[in-house]
């Protein structure tokens with residue numbers, strides 16, 4: 001037996017010694033092929049993001065402005081006084097005319113008022129928070145928004161199906177977060193009971 005061991009043998013004996021210049025070796029053909037496929041796929045998805053924005057009809061038209069939370073609360077109260085038609089579990093129900101500005105206030109732990117809208121009509125939903133950050137999620141449709149104090153979000157909506165759509169807060173906003181709900185009632189087009 002010879003005592004002369006080559007450097008390779010030494011490395012095999014000691015697994016803690018890194019193999020020499022392993023990262024400098026050229027990529028094998030398989031590895032190169034997969035990297036190319038992954039890169040091209042990334043580019044397709046990246047381009048698709050912009051194409052879908054244009055033709056996908058999935059973007060909710062939304063504008064945002066700065067607003068003082070107290071001003072927003074006052075405007076919401078005035079809006080409710082003008083259009084209230086009913087009350088639901090202590091929350092005012094409003095039936096604003098089609099095409100109008102519709103206020104929706106998020107605060108711990110309630111959305112107010114309950115909105116009674118008409119199918120096929122377009123409304124400008126004015127949403128803001130008077131205290132902390134909330135989330136606004138309409139069920140079961142896929143509409144999700146962040147609601148922050150100090151910011152007014154104007155969301156254009158055209159309800160296309162009659163029914164009752166509960167809203168839930170989807171941003172943890174405090175101890176009562178799990179009970180924070182609201183409601184949009186969409187009446188069939190031309191149905192009685194809507195404000196003129």
Ligand SMILES: [Cu+2]
Nearest residue numbers: 169171173177
């Ligand atoms: Cu919440």
